Amino acid sequence: MKTPGHGGGKNAPPFACSPEIDVSQLAELFETWPHAVYALDRSGQYVFQNAADLAAFGNLEDKVAGDVSADAATQEQWTEMHNRALHGETITYSVTRPTSEGPGRDAEVTLAPWRQGEKIIGIFGMTIDRSHERKFDRERQAAAETVRQTHARLQRLADNVPGGIFEFQIDPEGNMCFSYASSGLGPLLGTTTQALLEDPESGFVNDHPDDAHLVQEAIAYSFRTLEPVKMAHRIIHPELGLRWHRVHATPERKPDGRVVWYGCIFDITEEMLRAEELEAARKRMETLSLIDPLTGIANRRACDRVISDLCADPAKRSKTCTIIRIDLDHFKAVNDTLGHAAGDAVLCRVGECLREAIGPDDFTARLGGDEFVIILGPGKTTRDAEAIVQKLRGLMAVPLMHHGRYCRFDASFGIASSDILPDDPMNLLGSADAALLQAKAQGRGRLAVFTTDLHNAMVYRKQREAEIGTALERDEFIPFFQPQIDAVSGSVAGFEVLARWKHPSGDHVLPIEFIPAAEQIQVVQDIDRIMFEKALRVVNRLQAEGIVIPKLSFNVSTSWANDPEIIRVVKKMRTGGTQVAFELLESIVLEEETATFARHIDLLKQSGVSIEVDDFGSGRASIIGVLKVAPDTLKIDRRLVTPMFDSPTSCNLVRAIIDIGRTLGIDITAEGVETMHHAIALRDMGCKTLQGIAFSTPIPADDLASYLTTFRPVFSGVKPARSGP
Structure with a gap:
């Protein structure tokens, strides 16, 4: 249908309309x-x-x-x-x-x-x-709502942060402002958040006077370098007083030259107070760690620190340094006779004496046990040290009353000073120790000064110690065998194994020359074990040749006697018909009263090892001490045997020891038998075994078979003394 009047043109609507309307x-x-x-x-x-x-x-x-x-x-x-x-x-x-x-x-x-x-x-x-516009509007509104909700959420988070969040900026002219501040920032800084936004200076007016310049310097540095601000500083809060704040802010430079910091501030007062308390506690602990709790004077740790400080300070090192080493004499006897409480009282009294004797610039410390040290003030000399020692002796001479009983004590002193031998404090401490050992060797209660001669002796000892270490590596320690003669039959009853050092010079060095140095480097136990193993190999070789040694006696050091290894070694030994005996020095019997020592002695006996007390009569061991060990043999000290014909006292003591052995059922061996006259006299006194150069000097292992096969009983035709090493 065409619209009337439209003519049915291209754009004519395809429907009718009123005639009066022209479309x-x-x-x-x-x-x-x-x-x-x-x-x-x-x-x-x-x-x-x-x-x-x-x-x-x-x-x-x-x-x-x-x-x-x-x-x-x-x-x-x-x-x-x-x-x-x-x-x-x-x-x-x-x-x-x-x-x-x-x-x-x-x-x-x-x-x-x-x-x-x-x-x-x-x-x-x-x-x-309007579909696209409305869609855009809806999207815009949704985005705006999302932004609003996000902002509200962030604002709630910021308001609940235990601190303050901010956006702070400074333009190139130096004008500053807070473009954002969380609600908690103002109260944190001692103002209001609104005041910060209106007047940024209000955020800095409460800074601690000593820290205000640090804050401004940090901001200025960050403005120049764009390095973050990370610092802790103090403020004087108008209501809360002194507070500690930690600031962390990251800068960003804008195109217009402004620098904007995005950051936060937290109150760390409690954290700082805890840190201060911990530091104070640490210092208290540090102080306590430098004090000997018994005597109240400094301890070894404090002494080491003083020595280190002296070594590190050139000004102090340029001045004379003098050190006194002190060791109480017979302190163990105080503990043993009066009890450890009395020993502690003595140590406390020594601490008082030291405090009274030294000057204000001197230092004293307890190194441990009954050992003490005094480090004199810079510039003081040996003469000053001797004056302090003299004063100490006077103070220590006054006996200490403990629970109604007098405790008397004395000390030995060693002095080393750079006015005699220039040296640093660390080495002087060792030198003073060497002087102390010299004083003790002179008879206790003495004073020794570290001199050139003592220095040379110490150098020699150090050299000897190094040589001994090398000798162990090169296996230069070898056994020699000292015959022991049956006093009744005159036959060989056994041998004492003696250590010799086969020195590269060709000499056989005696124990008296190397044992002290070996003790210093704690290798005596190693030498004992080497002698034991090598001697047993000799025994096994001779047994293979049909020669049986009745008994071998070995010297045993304190360290080896207390080492469980000695039990393992003994259990592994194979000696055939040879009896093994361990000789313990009389001093070991007196001093070693530990459960370990007693258990080892019992285990050795159970393994078939005989126990002998060496150097008996030197005056150290009591009869009670001997009974505790229950030895099989007592060996009379050669210092009693050798002069027995010239000293009635020595002769009577020898006879008394033999009688004691007979009473206790203990065999007696006499050492130091130098003549047949000695041998016959000791036999007649009832001595069971004789040992000395009257029969032979110590024999090297290679000569042992020859000695045994050519030996004739002593008393059936006296054999002349063997010469040689």
């Missing part, structure tokens, strides 16, 4: 418009639809008056708007219009009266598609 003008005007345009006559019949409307909303040919328009939600709304437009009103409203593609589009509809002259002949409508 050709509408087609010319609106056909190419981008918005949908249409027209209705007064009856509501659609008479025009441009291409945009056709494309967007489909063909309206079938729309008739009275239909509910797509441009209104309800029939009533459409009737109302239609009537208003026909009465000359222009109406604009929003609807969702259905489209030819299905889903509706958000549209803005305008209805206006269509006039011909003064007459309203219909309604002119224009629909603008």
Whole structure:
């Protein structure tokens, strides 16, 4: 159907309209418009639809008056708007219009009266598609809501952070401001957050006077270098007083030259107080760790620190340094006779004496046990040290009353000073120790000064110690065998194994020359074990040749006697018919009263080893001590045997020891038998075994077989003393 009067042209709407309406003008005007345009006559019949409307909303040919328009939600709304437009009103409203593609589009509809002259002949409508705009608006509103919610969430987080968060900036002219401050920042700084935003200076007015410049310097440095601000500083809070704050802020330079810091501030007062308390506690512990709890004077650790400080200070090192080493004499006897409480009382008294004897610039310490040291003030000499020793002797001479009993004590002193031998304090301490050993060797209660001669002796000892270490590596220690003669039959009863050092010079060095140095480097036990193993190999070799040695006696050091290794070694030994005996020095019997020592003695006896007490009669061991060990043999000290014909006292002591042995059921061996006259006399006294150069000097292992095969009983025809090594 063609619209009357339209001519059926290209743009003519395909539906009829009232004869008085000419739509050709509408087609010319609106056909190419981008918005949908249409027209209705007064009856509501659609008479025009441009291409945009056709494309967007489909063909309206079938729309008739009275239909509910797509441009209104309800029939009533459409009737109302239609009537208003026909009465000359222009109406604009929003609807969702259905489209030819299905889903509706958000549209803005305008209805206006269509006039011909003064007459309203219909309604002119224009629909603008607002779908994209509305979608953008919805997305924008959704994004804005997301931003709002995120900001609110961040604000809640910032307000609940136990500190303050800020954005602070300074422009190139030096003007500063807080562009953001969390609600907690103001109160943290002793002001309000609003005050910070209005006046940034209010954030700095409470800085501690001693720290304010540090804060400003940190900001200025960060402004120049863009390095983060990381610092702790103090403020004087108007309500809380002194507070510690930690600041961390990262800078960013903007194109206009501003530097903006994004940061936070936390109150670390409690943390700093705890740190101060810990530091104070550490210092207290440090002080306590430098004090000997018993005597109240400094301890070894403090002494080491003083020595290190002296060595590290060139000014002090340039001055004379003098050190006194002190060791109490017979202190063990005080503990043993009066008890450890008395020993502690003596040590406390010594501490008092030391404090009283030294000067204000002197230092004293207890090194441990009954050992003490005095380090004199810089510049003091040996003479000053001797004066202190003299004063100490006077103070120590006064006996200490402990629980109604007098405790008397004395000490030995060693002095070393750089005014005699220039040296650093560390070495002087060792030199003073060497002087102390010299004093003790002179008989206790003595004073010795480290001199050139003592220095040379110490150098020799150190050299000897190094040589002994090398000798052990080169296996230069070898056994010699000292015959022991049966006093009744005159036959060989056994041998004492004696250590010799086969020196590279060709000499056989005696123990008296190397044992002291070996004790210093703690290798006597190693030498004991080597002698034991090598001697047993000699025994096994001789047994293979049909020669049986009745008994071998070995000297055992204190360290080996207390080492479980000695039990393992003994259990592995294979001696055939040879009896093994261990000789313990009389001093060991006296001094070693530990459970370990007693257990080892019992285990040795159970393994078939005989126990002998060597050098008996030297005056150290008591009869009670001997009974505790229950030895098989007592060996009389050669210092009693050798002079027995020239000293009635020695002769009587020898006879008394033999009688003691007979009473206790203990065999007696006499050492130091130099002549047959000695041998016969000792035999007649009842001595069981004789040992000395009257029968032979110590024999090397290679000569042992020859000695045994050519030996004749002593008392059946006296064999002359063997000469040789």
